[in-house]
Amino acid sequence: MVDFGGWDMPVAYGSQIEEHHAVRRDAGMFDVSHMCTLDLRGAGVRPLLLRLLANDVGRLTAPGKALYTCMLRPEGGVIDDLIACFLDEKWFRLVVNAGTADKDIAWVKEHARQLGVAVVPRRDLAMVAVQGPFARAKAIPLLPESARAAAGRLGVFFGAAFDDWFVSRTGYTGEDGFEVALPTESAGEFWNALAAAGVARCGLGARDTLRLEAGMNLYGSDMDETVTPLESGLAWTVSFAGNRDFIGRQALERQRAGGPARKLTGLVLADRGVLRSHQKVFTAAGEGEVTSGSFSPTLERSIGFARVPAAAEGAVEVDIRGKRSPARLVRSLFVRRGKPVIES
Amino acid sequence: MSEIPADLRYTKSHEWMRTLPDGTIEIGITDHAQQSLGDLVFVEVPESGRKLAAGDTCAVVESVKAASDVYSPLAGEVAAGNPALATQPELINKDPYGSGWILRLKPLAGASAGGLDAAAYAAVAASGG
Incomplete structure (x- = not known):
């Protein structure tokens, strides 16, 4: 186990190289609950993000569409890189890095105040990334029943909320797959069901070599x-x-x-x-x-x-x-x- | 927990030594060491004939995570480096005390394996050393 942004995380569950190959060839999963989800709500949310993010959320018009972007200091330095997902005109969801979450939240809040946008860190959510050529096929039957059909139709870089669950077709490996945010109390059961379906447990080590190759x-x-x-x-x-x-x-x-x-x-x-x-x-x-x-x-x-x-x-x-x-x-x-x- | 065979000698820096019937000493890294390194991807073994003093770097083992030196526990001349490790570094992960041996050393006259016994090494490994 190693410290990663204040979280105790495994480098590998077994062989890091086998975990890597599982994602490239079949399906693997990562506990990425350290990633911090922020819900931004209010009529001013789009203007706020047009100002805060270097990529253009004006391009996000279809509900559920997400984009990858940097958030910058006035001098151009990178505060963080993150994914922003448009859900409706009063709701965007950001997913930010663990080590930068506190400063990100402070920075977003500072600018959100004058636009009347509420910034809500979702520490109540766990997140499991399921990645690989067979990841979606293995994960879909294990989602809540109400989510299965719609999750199966999600386009690349789209996400959708299903009650307390949030499924997005994103990742950090260069493979197809989902990132699934879900209530912490449901995460263990979901993880075990994925493992039973043949999805390999993967640690930070494989996550690093996969993202590097990608x-x-x-x-x-x-x-x-x-x-x-x-x-x-x-x-x-x-x-x-x-x-x-x-x-x-x-x-x-x-x-x-x-x-x-x-x-x-x-x-x-x-x-x-x-x-x-x-x-x-x-x-x-x-x-x-x-x-x-x-x-x-x-x-x-x-x-x-x-x-x-x-x-x-x-x-x-x-x-x-x-x-x-x-x-x-x-x-x-x-x-x-x-x-x-x-x-x- | 890692495996620590009772019939070998050990160093605090996680090498093991086995005295072969012809008097040469076979050297490798322990199960504890390979577990903390993770998957090995490159191993640099010494060439035959190289003369080593005790404590000299005699090999480099590199895993996905980190590179580490292997130190010669005693003085001598390299009889052989394990040629299989050039293409199969993972032998050290799979069989650290067998096919994953790193080198064989002809000890200098008077030099003996010495080192720690299994119980003493177990204490070193347990202390996270």
């Missing part, structure tokens, strides 16, 4: 308040459309005009060894640093993300335990829907 950032490792989304491989999550005055916009526009000095990109190690965060990266354009690194069970070699000078590309060297090891900068997407996607 090219998904981890807050606190790959970005934090000292860097902007443009320096974190997250430019695609920032919407400059129209004149929407979101917090951080001016800082990002200045950075965009000058060209960000650094970028976050993927990294593949050529030889044996394992990339780890904080290792130094030597490129022709200057030095950088590994922000996340591990062993990819799907590719059977080490992969990672690195923050490097914007002009860096191609062959680089990484300082691994005092030795310079050859590596290559690549697009930060390694595996998608179970299949390798990097050029070897």
Whole structure:
């Protein structure tokens, strides 16, 4: 067990690599109750989020549609990355990281007050992520009966509430699946039923290698308040459309005009060894640093993300335990829907 | 709980030693050590003929979680590194005291396995050392 944002969480239940493969090939589940759900209610909720989030909730018009976004400081630093789901004009739901939940809640509340929006942390909810090519098929029969048909019809990045349960077709693995928020007292029974249906129990270790292969950032490792989304491989999550005055916009526009000095990109190690965060990266354009690194069970070699000078590309060297090891900068997407996607 | 065979000798840094009939010492890492490292993905074993002093780094075991040095418990010359670990590092997870051995050492004249017995090592492992 390890401490993760104040929560005691297992790195693995058995073999971390087998847990990883279970998600890529069949179905696995993660207890992600540390993720914090926030309900935002009030007529001013859409204007509030248009201001607070770098991605554009104006695009969320179909009930249940969700988007991935950063919440920024005025200087452009990332307060947190989160998922925002539109339920109706008086109700949005946010899911934020555990380690940042307290500061997120304070920040959202500070801006919600003047718009009359209530911010309600849902600490009464547990969350189970069920992920993998057969995850939905295995999970649907175990949902409350009233939810089954509608959950089966959920589109990608849509969520829906069923009384106290909330099912969304989202995840952090690069595979299809659900994230299911449910009353804490029902979580044990749901978990055990999934296990009985052949869904593998997976820990934080497999969650990390899965998200890394899928090219998904981890807050606190790959970005934090000292860097902007443009320096974190997250430019695609920032919407400059129209004149929407979101917090951080001016800082990002200045950075965009000058060209960000650094970028976050993927990294593949050529030889044996394992990339780890904080290792130094030597490129022709200057030095950088590994922000996340591990062993990819799907590719059977080490992969990672690195923050490097914007002009860096191609062959680089990484300082691994005092030795310079050859590596290559690549697009930060390694595996998608179970299949390798990097050029070897 | 981890397995600690009674017929082996141990170090505080979680290596085990087995004296083979020809006098060479087989060295690996304990069940406790492999459990705390998790799935091993790379193992760097020493080449035959390398001379080691007691306490020298003689191998590196790298898991998904972390890299760790393995220290030679005694002085000697490497008789063999386990060639199977190059392609099957998971042998250390599956069989730490058998097919997951890391190296065999010809002890320097006068050097003996020494170290801790199983009961003393069990206390080290239990203390989280």
